Amino acid sequence: MAHLIGVQDESMIDTLLLDWGNTVMVDFPQQSGPMYRWPWVETLLGAEQSLSRLSQRYCCCLATNAADSTRQDIRQALDRVAIGQYFREIFCYRDIGHAKPSAEFFAFILASLGKEKANLVMIGDDLEKDYLGPMRYGVRAVLFDPCNIAPPGMLRVASWVEIEGMIETLNRSAVA
Template sequence: MQGGIMRKAYLFDWGDTLMVDFPNTQGKMCNWETVQAVDGALEMLASLSQKGHLLYVATGADDSSVQDIELAFERVGLSQFISGYFCKSNIGLSKGSSEFYQRITNKLGVEPSQLTMVGDSLEKDVISAIEAGLNAVWFNPRGLEKESHSNFRTISQLHELSI
């Protein structure tokens, strides 16, 4: 609580939501020769952070530790805004099930409705988060057709989150 008002908390997917996941590059992103933030990620995270929101990463990167993920974020200047990282190594599950998100809410000590998951995978980021009781935003920069769900917001550019 800050000033009697509950701060919002966001969970962000990593690959192709905050950082570019180059499809032909193998290994841990922290070791890639080239790493790049998604357009608008730095500005959006800065804006949400300045508003007092808590920002976390929830990733399905099974082969990366929390330290590996943080190192990749440091390389593109995004780590300064991130309060924590959730992945298979510290959650004990791969992303894609509602249980993954339930474990995060337990670790954070918050109600699911206090978290908003933002990601580019309709199934792993949005649907499974909603099934766990979280709010969700589908980051859909390619303009893919969405299923007939009306209980989540869709954005095509990251700056739309901070509006």
């Protein structure tokens, strides 16, 4: 199959589903309640710079099981660390009524975005919820694994700096 420059293949990733806690922002275990009310919030190292670049090329969305926060609460937390503008959509358990890794969670997101499974990749730090669950549903996934504890053979990144390269690699393999 020939591919034209500037024409996107149907199987190329154009949407990133990013987990929130310990992928985009630090989830401090001693804190409870909505994150935007916490006395201190911060992003993971490199997240802001990478999101600035990624959001210019991809539709970046949060996909989280946060039970204490609504979409508006999450937006307020993102804005506290000046990254809210990078996320087109926020999908959270509290608003959807389904949690990762359920098929209903991912089906809701696909329907809301009007996307196909091949256009998405889930990136997060939880092996079951952010990697195996999406893969079972047919959505590509990358494990955010800064401690390098993932079993061999899994698509993984150890830092935000590696995410862009991983997405480019996945897209190259989709058109090969």
